[in-house]
Amino acid sequence: MKAEPYDVLIVGAGAAGMMCAIEAGRRGRRVLVVDHAARPGEKIRISGGGRCNFTNTGTTPANFLGENPRFATSALKRFSQRDFIAMVDRAGIAWHEKPLGQLFCDDSAKQIVRMLTDAMRAAGVTLKLSTGVDAVERSGEGWAATLSDGARVTAASLVVASGGKSIPKMGATGWGYDLARRHGLRVTETRPALVPLTFEAGLLEQLSPLAGVAVDVAATNVTTERERATFREAMLFTHRGLSGPAVLQISSYWREGEAITLAMAPDRDVYxxxxxxxxxxxxxxxxxxxxxxxxxxxxxxxxxxxxxxxxxxxIGDKRLKSLAESVNGWTVKPVGSEGYRTAEVTLGGVATEGLDQQTMQANSVPRLFLIGEVVDITGWLGGYNFQWAWSSGWAAGQAC
Structure with missing residues (x-):
């Protein structure tokens, strides 16, 4: 079977992959996007309770983790949250802002998916769903791939937008990491992020009656080895441990064996x-x-x-003071997290030292681009990871 030629092969029809496809297609490139899922943008569709927290008005490199979060600066500046908001406005999608700069669709996350697929169609992009990549190798200065449906394609550029390991029930795998390693790129440690934390059985037995109780807290990771962070948002007690925005945020900074401190009445003098x-x-x-x-x-x-x-x-004042201190200084040691099953994103990924921040191209592998969650850039909860997807996809789309 003769291979069908393309200028760009993009693996992954998520936020980053579709944004890259739109930009490359608008430049006149012949683009093929493949995804093993039956529908494009599945993470977009389920995000934000079905309304998609598509960006954050306050996005800066300070809202990201990784070995070098400042790597994201160029892409975030060149295609910012304001640029994506303008794109949403042009599509006629109504949205609203929640506290902390989070932007959501008024109606449905499906509107964002439709906006992207319509833009890909207008740019002449070919989208193949329920289609994986069985093999992909260098072919001259470009790439040759065999798809799961038996088709063979060639492409001048290969863009890896396959995401991380989070939410495996949606088909998430480490495919992108494996490909990067095969071509000599370093991959940092990967772990679940933005994920609920769990307790050991004894503590869980004490706290399980609180399942369903929510309270606004200030959550801080207790560590001497890494950056300390504090997040002030809601916390939710669950049958397994703790969840809610504050806990999801601090989970990206927490490590096994460490504790977190919770102020459950921040800014109040409980005593x-x-x-x-x-x-x-x-x-x-x-x-x-x-x-x-x-x-x-x-x-x-x-x-x-x-x-x-x-x-x-x-009750004496000393015992009363001790009780008050426990409210705003509850230090607890989780035993783990709920893992990739419920993690919103994957922390870690392809090391940014091996990528060009302007183009997202691998420095040592010409015409190989890596974008979105597969890269070692991980945002806070609140629309930041989507903005990284839009920005990194846009940057690669200008160069692939």
């Missing part, structure tokens, strides 16, 4: 409030007073775990 409540009405139970600060079930649990019970008037 002063409990002491005032004691002076105003010493007959009320301590957990009742604490429930004016924390959700009632949580207040009862905190008081019980610290064995502080009875009327406020019966």
């Amino acid at each position: 002063a409030e409990l002491k005032a409540a004691k002076e105003a009405n010493g007959k009320q139970a301590v957990h009742t007073a604490l429930s004016q600060i924390l959700p009632r079930r949580l207040a009862e649990s905190v008081a019980a775990r610290h064995e502080v019970a009875g009327k406020l008037a019966e």
Whole structure:
């Protein structure tokens, strides 16, 4: 069978791959996008509760992790959140802003997918779904690939937009990492990120009655080896441990064997409030007073775990202060995370030292480009990872 020639073969019809295809197609390149999924943009479709947190108004390199987060600077500046918002506006998609600069579709994430597939179609891009890549090798100065449907194709440029390992039920694999290694590129340690954290059985037994309780917290990782970070958002108790935005954020910084510290009433002087409540009405139970600060079930649990019970008037100031400190200084050591099964992204990936920040091309492998989640650039929760996908895809689309 004769190989069909293309200028660009893009593996992955996610956010980064489709953005790259649009830009390359608009430059007159003959582009083929392949994806083993039955539909394009599956992560887009399920994100943001089905409304897609498609970018963040405050995106800067400071919102990213990796060996060298500043690698992202060039792409983020050249195709910024403002550029993607303009693209969304041109498509007539209504959106709204939530706290912390997060932007969501008013209607459905499917609108973003449709915008991208329509733009690919207009740019003359060929999209093949339910199609994997069985083999891809160098062929002269370009590439030759055999697809899972038996077709053979050649391309001057190969773009790896295959994502990371997160959410394997959607078909996520380490294919992109394996290809990078085969061509001499270093891949940093990969691990689940933006993922719920889990407790050991004993602690879980104590805290499982709190499943479903949410509280605004300041979560900080306890480490002497890595960067310390603090996130102030909601936390959710689950049947396995902790989740919610604050915990997902800190999970990217946490490592096994380390603890996290949670302030469950940040900016409040819990001791002063409990002491005032004691002076105003010493007959009320301590957990009742604490429930004016924390959700009632949580207040009862905190008081019980610290064995502080009875009327406020019966509790000395020293014990009251210790109880207050436990509210804003609860240090807990998770045993693990829920893993790639529920992780929103993969931390780590193809080392940026081997890539050109202007074009996303591998320095040592001409015409090989790597974009999006497969690269060692990982954003915070809140639209940052999508913006990296748009920006890195756009940058590669100008050069592939």
